[in-house]
Amino acid sequence: xxxxxxxxxxxxxxxxxxxAAIASGLLVVILQNPLRAALSxxxxxxxxxxxxxxxxxxxxxxxxxxxYAGAIMVLFLFVIMLLNMGQANLNTSYRGVRTIIAFSSAxxxxxxxxAVALKGQPDVMLPADxxxxxxxxGSVEGIGKVLYNxxxxxxxxxxxxxxxxxxxxxxxxxxxxxxxxxxxxxx
Amino acid sequence: xxxPLNYYIVxxxxxxxxxxxxxxxxxxxxxxxxxxxxxLNAVNLSLIAFGRYLGDAGGQxxxxxxxxVAAAEVSVGLGILIAIFRTKDNVDxxxxxxxxG
Numbered sequence: 001x002x003x004x005x006x007x008x009x010x011x012x013x014x015x016x017x018x019x020a021a022i023a024s025g026l027l028v029v030i031l032q033n034p035l036r037a038a039l040s041x042x043x044x045x046x047x048x049x050x051x052x053x054x055x056x057x058x059x060x061x062x063x064x065x066x067x068y069a070g071a072i073m074v075l076f077l078f079v080i081m082l083l084n085m086g087q088a089n090l091n092t093s094y095r096g097v098r099t100i101i102a103f104s105s106a107x108x109x110x111x112x113x114x115a116v117a118l119k120g121q122p123d124v125m126l127p128a129d130x131x132x133x134x135x136x137x138g139s140v141e142g143i144g145k146v147l148y149n150x151x152x153x154x155x156x157x158x159x160x161x162x163x164x165x166x167x168x169x170x171x172x173x174x175x176x177x178x179x180x181x182x183x184x185x186x187x
Numbered sequence: 188x189x190x191p192l193n194y195y196i197v198x199x200x201x202x203x204x205x206x207x208x209x210x211x212x213x214x215x216x217x218x219x220x221x222x223x224x225x226x227l228n229a230v231n232l233s234l235i236a237f238g239r240y241l242g243d244a245g246g247q248x249x250x251x252x253x254x255x256v257a258a259a260e261v262s263v264g265l266g267i268l269i270a271i272f273r274t275k276d277n278v279d280x281x282x283x284x285x286x287x288g
Contacts, residue, residue: 110204
């Protein structure tokens with residue numbers, strides 16, 4: 001364990017965003033009001049975007065802010081307000097035994113995987129040449145040269161992702177669109 | 188001195204565990220969706236960290252696809268939620284037992 005790595009400038013940046021991400025993620029899990037939980041998730045997404053920046057993934061940090069914190073969270077807030085759940089009128093209270101089991105299993109899983117990551121091998125440090133050449137890998141140019149390279153497998157998957165988004169748009173419109181005649185099967 | 192890869196992995200595991208706790212304790216479907224987003228972000232973080240430390244661009248590519256699939260999932264899931272809310276007044280996941288699951 002090289003804890004002094006956290007005292008450098010990059011380490012303090014990591015520490016700040018990590019603490020913010022964990023704290024806001026905990027608020028997402030425990031807050032009763034859905035609106036406040038959604039706003040905590042926005043903070044969490046911004047913190048993770050900061051961590052992407054510390055990993056030189058500039059383009060993905062931008063996409064994280066625009067797509068996640070922008071588009072997806074607006075969709076969440078829109079549905080929360082549309083269904084009028086902002087007052088926490090849903091009975092979202094915890095039940096004792098299930099909560100204990102859920103949190104203990106989550107802590108057990110996280111502890112197990114963290115133990116594997118920490119004890120499996122000595123600390124994996126950044127390779128020395130990545131300091132020099134890795135700076136352009138996360139830029140728009142670097143992403144595009146890999147994503148649209150026909151010799152790499154990503155181009156085919158990219159095309160099918162556009163088809164997936166088309167299917168999702170049609171599905172969302174069909175599911176949430178206005179019915180011509182309301183169905184009577186209220187189950 | 189750079190951060191060891193292990194720190195990013197441990198942070199990712201903590202965020203993923205928070206997502207697990209949220210999915211298993213929440214009863215509001217929207218909050219379950221938010222917890223799923225938390226878990227997807229944790230996986231994205233570990234993918235980017237692995238890609239950066241192993242010098243492989245595939246981590247960032249996979250993250251792009253995870254983001255696209257997450258956007259599609261949220262749009263369809265919230266559409267289903269609105270459709271459920273149109274026929275029933277309650278969206279508590281313990282009340283929605285029409286499939287007898």
